[in-house]
Amino acid sequence: MLKRFLSSTASRRVANVLDEKIYQVTTYARPDDLCITRGQNAKLYDDLNGKEYIDFTAGIAVTALGHSNPKVAEILYKQANKLVHSSNLYYNKECLDLSANLIKKTKQLGGQFDASKVFLCNSGTEANEAALKFAKKHGITINPKKQGIIAFQNSFHGRTMGALSVTSNPKYRTPFGDLIPNVSFLNVNDELTKLKDYISSNKNELAGLIVEPIQGEGGIFPIPSEKLTGLTQICKDNDVIVIYDEIQCGLGRTGKFWAHAHLPKEAHPDIFTSAKALGNGFPIAATVVNEKVNNALKVGDHGTTYGGNPLGSAVGNYVLDVIGDEKFLKQVEAKGKILEAGLRELQKKFPEQIKDIRGQGLIIGAEFAEPPTEVIKKARDLGLLVITAGKSTARFVPALTIEDETIHEGLKIFEKAVESVYK
Numbered sequence: 289m290l291k292r293f294l295s296s297t298a299s300r301r302v303a304n305v306l307d308e309k310i311y312q313v314t315t316y317a318r319p320d321d322l323c324i325t326r327g328q329n330a331k332l333y334d335d336l337n338g339k340e341y342i343d344f345t346a347g348i349a350v351t352a353l354g355h356s357n358p359k360v361a362e363i364l365y366k367q368a369n370k371l372v373h374s375s376n377l378y379y380n381k382e383c384l385d386l387s388a389n390l391i392k393k394t395k396q397l398g399g400q401f402d403a404s405k406v407f408l409c410n411s412g413t414e415a416n417e418a419a420l421k422f423a424k425k426h427g428i429t430i431n432p433k434k435q436g437i438i439a440f441q442n443s444f445h446g447r448t449m450g451a452l453s454v455t456s457n458p459k460y461r462t463p464f465g466d467l468i469p470n471v472s473f474l475n476v477n478d479e480l481t482k483l484k485d486y487i488s489s490n491k492n493e494l495a496g497l498i499v500e501p502i503q504g505e506g507g508i509f510p511i512p513s514e515k516l517t518g519l520t521q522i523c524k525d526n527d528v529i530v531i532y533d534e535i536q537c538g539l540g541r542t543g544k545f546w547a548h549a550h551l552p553k554e555a556h557p558d559i560f561t562s563a564k565a566l567g568n569g570f571p572i573a574a575t576v577v578n579e580k581v582n583n584a585l586k587v588g589d590h591g592t593t594y595g596g597n598p599l600g601s602a603v604g605n606y607v608l609d610v611i612g613d614e615k616f617l618k619q620v621e622a623k624g625k626i627l628e629a630g631l632r633e634l635q636k637k638f639p640e641q642i643k644d645i646r647g648q649g650l651i652i653g654a655e656f657a658e659p660p661t662e663v664i665k666k667a668r669d670l671g672l673l674v675i676t677a678g679k680s681t682a683r684f685v686p687a688l689t690i691e692d693e694t695i696h697e698g699l700k701i702f703e704k705a706v707e708s709v710y711k
């Protein structure tokens with residue numbers, strides 16, 4: 289009797305929650321049978337439907353230190369009791385610490401060798417807006433026509449108008465009419481000489497180049513080191529600012545502090561952007577620049593009310609301390625190997641269906657011969673959350689703190705899902 293009463297209460301609660309979905313703008317396609325109520329490291333729970341999931345998405349590469357990380361919770365609680373917000377009218381200690389920490393750790397751990405100054409904001413797209421504005425300002429300072437931006441096919445840099453203008457996917461762009469002008473999309477797979485020719489012959493109209501060292505949303509495409517080195521060199525020779533978007537692939541995800549820390553110094557950017565993992569789920573982002581870029585800026589050129597607020601900055605500082613540790617980064621590399629090896633084994637069993645496995649560390653894509661929609665749906669039914677990337681790639685970006693056995697468990701579920709769709 290009591291059991292029947294409890295289960296009818298639970299189903300009433302589910303129904304009530306789903307009733308409320310009518311108040312959501314029509315921008316997302318979300319499953320109707322899932323409503324997340326809590327998380328624990330690499331697991332998510334839907335208590336309304338009584339389900340547990342292994343989470344290979346980490347909120348799209350955000351909760352790098354796991355869901356409900358107790359130390360993050362403690363920092364948020366303590367900081368919220370001290371100071372949440374004071375605006376950029378005044379310095380606050382946490383913002384200063386985070387900026388200093390970002391520059392110091394970046395240099396110590398093989399990232400941008402001339403990183404010098406930080407602009408803090410609240411989301412990935414905003415960090416890229418700042419980067420684009422800074423590059424344009426630098427170009428215009430040299431010559432008023434030096435405003436153009438190079439981006440690449442398959443890129444994703446965000447949804448605000450500037451970031452969208454350098455995002456290649458027509459599905460995201462075309463509904464919104466005119467975007468910012470003077471953006472050219474090149475194909476990163478073209479011969480380096482062709483790309484270099486384009487840059488040198490248009491140098492007087494080019495302010496910057498923006499690229500993800502590993503294209504994330506576009507389908508997990510790591511850009512070869514020689515390509516990035518060659519592009520950076522030609523840009524530097526022609527006063528074109530190089531921006532690396534490390535929003536998805538940065539902060540330990542590849543097994544190094546930044547994805548560009550795998551590259552030689554000659555391939556280091558003038559600006560790089562970070563968000564997602566920086567707040568482990570609390571919205572905070574950063575645009576890191578060298579002196580050359582900073583010299584083009586003056587007071588009033590850019591700003592944001594919330595950027596560098598003490599709450600987000602306190603969390604960001606903790607995240608940097610944990611991820612910016614060689615031992616931690618080695619563990620990410622090892623976990624990445626387990627995941628990659630498991631996916632390669634699966635590819636051997638399904639060579640017709642799984643065409644490629646790519647990525648580095650804990651950002652891995654399994655490209656299918658067709659969109660893996662059914663596989664992902666089946667995996668979800670079986671208790672595993674995975675997302676897509678590009679047209680036909682399943683993307684694996686779990687928490688960097690995922691337990692080895694959870695990776696194995698998740699791989700087993702994924703295999704079952706592939707089997708049930710293709711056998």
Ligand SMILES: Cc1ncc(COP(=O)(O)O)c(C=O)c1O
Nearest residue numbers: 411412413444445446504535536
């Ligand atoms: C590489 C990259 N840049 C920018 C963004 C935009 O970040 P946000 O959604 O925080 O605006 C994303 C988000 O997925 C991303 O993956």
